[in-house]
Amino acid sequence: MLVLKENRLIAFNKLKRNIIDNGFCTACGACEGACPVRALQVKGEKVERLYDCSTIADLCPICYEICPHSEPLLLRSLEAVYNAPIRSEAVGYVRKILLAQSNDSKIREKSRDGAVVTTLLDFGVKNKIFDSAIVTQTDKDTPVKPKPSVALVPDDICTAIGTKFFPSSVIRTYSEAVLNYEKKDIALVAVPCQALALRKIDAWKHKISGKTKVLIGLFCFGTLSLDSFLAYVKKEYKVEPSEIKKMYVSSSLVLDTNRGPIRMPLSKFKKHILPCCKTCIDYTSELADISVGSAYPLKDWSVVIIRTKAGEDFFNYVVQKGIINVRNIEQEPEVFEGMIVAALNKRNSGLIEANKLEQTHSFVPVRLLRETDSLSDVKVEDIMSKDVITVSSNMTVCELMTIMTNTTYIGYPVINENNELVGIVTIEEVAKVDKDSRWKTTVGSIARQNIDVSYPGETALDVIRKMRKQGTGRVIVLDPKDPQKILGIVTKRDLMHLLIKQASESTLSGSGIG
Ligand SMILES: Cc1cc2nc3c(=O)[nH]c(=O)nc-3n(C[C@H](O)[C@H](O)[C@H](O)COP(=O)(O)OP(=O)(O)OC[C@H]3O[C@@H](n4cnc5c(N)ncnc54)[C@H](O)[C@@H]3O)c2cc1C
Numbered sequence: 001m002l003v004l005k006e007n008r009l010i011a012f013n014k015l016k017r018n019i020i021d022n023g024f025c026t027a028c029g030a031c032e033g034a035c036p037v038r039a040l041q042v043k044g045e046k047v048e049r050l051y052d053c054s055t056i057a058d059l060c061p062i063c064y065e066i067c068p069h070s071e072p073l074l075l076r077s078l079e080a081v082y083n084a085p086i087r088s089e090a091v092g093y094v095r096k097i098l099l100a101q102s103n104d105s106k107i108r109e110k111s112r113d114g115a116v117v118t119t120l121l122d123f124g125v126k127n128k129i130f131d132s133a134i135v136t137q138t139d140k141d142t143p144v145k146p147k148p149s150v151a152l153v154p155d156d157i158c159t160a161i162g163t164k165f166f167p168s169s170v171i172r173t174y175s176e177a178v179l180n181y182e183k184k185d186i187a188l189v190a191v192p193c194q195a196l197a198l199r200k201i202d203a204w205k206h207k208i209s210g211k212t213k214v215l216i217g218l219f220c221f222g223t224l225s226l227d228s229f230l231a232y233v234k235k236e237y238k239v240e241p242s243e244i245k246k247m248y249v250s251s252s253l254v255l256d257t258n259r260g261p262i263r264m265p266l267s268k269f270k271k272h273i274l275p276c277c278k279t280c281i282d283y284t285s286e287l288a289d290i291s292v293g294s295a296y297p298l299k300d301w302s303v304v305i306i307r308t309k310a311g312e313d314f315f316n317y318v319v320q321k322g323i324i325n326v327r328n329i330e331q332e333p334e335v336f337e338g339m340i341v342a343a344l345n346k347r348n349s350g351l352i353e354a355n356k357l358e359q360t361h362s363f364v365p366v367r368l369l370r371e372t373d374s375l376s377d378v379k380v381e382d383i384m385s386k387d388v389i390t391v392s393s394n395m396t397v398c399e400l401m402t403i404m405t406n407t408t409y410i411g412y413p414v415i416n417e418n419n420e421l422v423g424i425v426t427i428e429e430v431a432k433v434d435k436d437s438r439w440k441t442t443v444g445s446i447a448r449q450n451i452d453v454s455y456p457g458e459t460a461l462d463v464i465r466k467m468r469k470q471g472t473g474r475v476i477v478l479d480p481k482d483p484q485k486i487l488g489i490v491t492k493r494d495l496m497h498l499l500i501k502q503a504s505e506s507t508l509s510g511s512g513i514g
């Protein structure tokens with residue numbers, strides 16, 4: 001029987017196999033918003049392909065690469081925040097951490113925290129610092145159902161106040177703002193995975209990239225599956241979706257209904273958290289310009305982490321205008337410690353879950369790869385893979401595509417007729433070659449010449465720094481005695497695997513001691 005192999009050069013096949021079919025989609029809408037031929041649509045919490053895009057494109061890497069749960073572009077996504085002076089193991093790249101609240105008590109009353117996000121957006125739109133803001137309002141008939149929208153006036157922003165605990169396709173809405181409304185100075189409010197999707201779109205240099213003026217990230221423990229949660233509430237508490245007016249977390253999850261509040265213990269609502277959130281290791285939106293979270297147990301205040309110069313300039317300006325009150329976080333050590341502990345717990349439990357998943361799944365989503373001290377203890381020779389597939393610089397792009405289709409890799413070292421390393425080629429370079437020119441274009445002519453190289457005695461931390469600097473996802477390991485001889489290759493996946501292994505080993509040794 002003839003079995004047709006899926007075309008590996010059509011990103012959707014990988015997106016479907018690794019992300020959608022495994023239940024790892026968080027409905028951010030990035031793939032829908034970035035698909036060049038409008039072949040995708042987020043319906044509920046799942047992505048559907050409206051028609052087979054391979055009938056018009058035989059090579060397209062986009063939807064998989066920009067999905068926040070895939071490994072491509074992770075290091076390039078750090079570009080926006082990387083210059084921050086502090087690198088915290090728990091909360092990432094930081095300029096400043098403080099407490100803040102809106103000085104408008106009426107706005108504050110509507111939020112559980114300091115209403116900082118709404119106040120920043122309101123000020124930015126009123127003063128034309130942004131031309132629009134992407135916010136998450138709620139559905140008229142089901143008041144807890146998120147409805148992402150393009151806010152053009154302060155009223156649209158104020159009606160979006162408060163936390164919605166379900167997935168919101170804000171990146172699709174961002175794309176609509178750029179393509180349909182021609183907005184180019186956008187403020188986007190996003191949970192960490194949505195923020196990563198936007199940074200990936202920027203790193204890809206997609207036509208909708210570079211239109212964010214400020215990215216405000218929210219802290220996030222996870223989002224709940226809307227259908228599964230509402231069905232459970234209906235069955236268990238006999239409450240219709242339209243009856244739930246509001247939801248918030250205190251020591252339990254509270255549902256404000258027409259019949260009074262319902263308190264749901266954490267263990268009950270945790271069952272409805274999306275599968276992908278279990279391996280998520282970003283609590284504080286590490287890629288945002290400004291991150292905002294609750295200042296628990298302090299009422300009416302928010303924790304604000306300033307990460308970028310753009311975020312700092314904007315935030316300072318609003319504070320100078322007296323619109324936002326700030327306090328030193330050192331005055332509230334309990335708040336600071338609570339945030340650090342929550343962030344470290346999420347990171348560790350995410351990596352441990354990833355370790356469990358690695359035993360049963362060929363693909364594990366891990367969304368953040370950044371420098372951590374533990375990487376300096378590991379030598380390159382212990383993590384490199386020694387089976388390196390090289391390609392010849394004389395080969396045509398058509399021939400390379402055949403190799404890409406038949407192997408599991410999408411990037412290869414390129415060697416010349418003397419077996420010398422002359423470059424590196426990935427699917428990104430191939431995608432830029434016009435279809436009709438592929439048969440006459442050689443791999444040598446499109447290969448990147450800035451090759452990241454490493455040596456067996458260097459550390460995993462050296463490798464990640466090199467990858468980040470060059471914006472590539474692989475480093476070629478050379479023999480120090482013969483610098484033309486390739487000994488191995490280290491990819492981002494090897495580094496993620498290492499982080500996962502370290503987290504599970506530290507738990508095992510921790511339980512032994514304790
Ligand atoms: C799913 C989720 C989980 C969270 N988990 C934590 C947590 O564990 N710990 C913590 O400290 N903080 C968490 N937060 C953040 C917290 O709930 C507040 O949003 C944050 O403190 C900002 O408060 P604020 O008063 O400044 O925001 P507000 O002024 O009330 O503004 C909130 C903004 O968030 C946007 N928004 C609401 N829901 C969503 C959504 N689902 N997706 C994208 N944008 C949305 C709205 O558009 C609005 O602009 C979470 C938020 C979400 C959405």
Ligand code: SF4
Pocket residue numbers: 010011012013034035036037038039040053054057060061062063064
């Ligand atoms: S055309 Fe590209 S982005 Fe669109 S569905 Fe196909 S592979 Fe994905």
Ligand code: SF4
Pocket residue numbers: 015019020024025026027028029030031032042047066067068069197
């Ligand atoms: S890009 Fe977003 S919507 Fe698309 S599959 Fe990934 S998580 Fe889901």
Ligand code: SF4
Pocket residue numbers: 026191192193194220221222223274276277278280281282
């Ligand atoms: S926990 Fe992570 S994956 Fe889940 S919604 Fe929050 S940021 Fe996204």
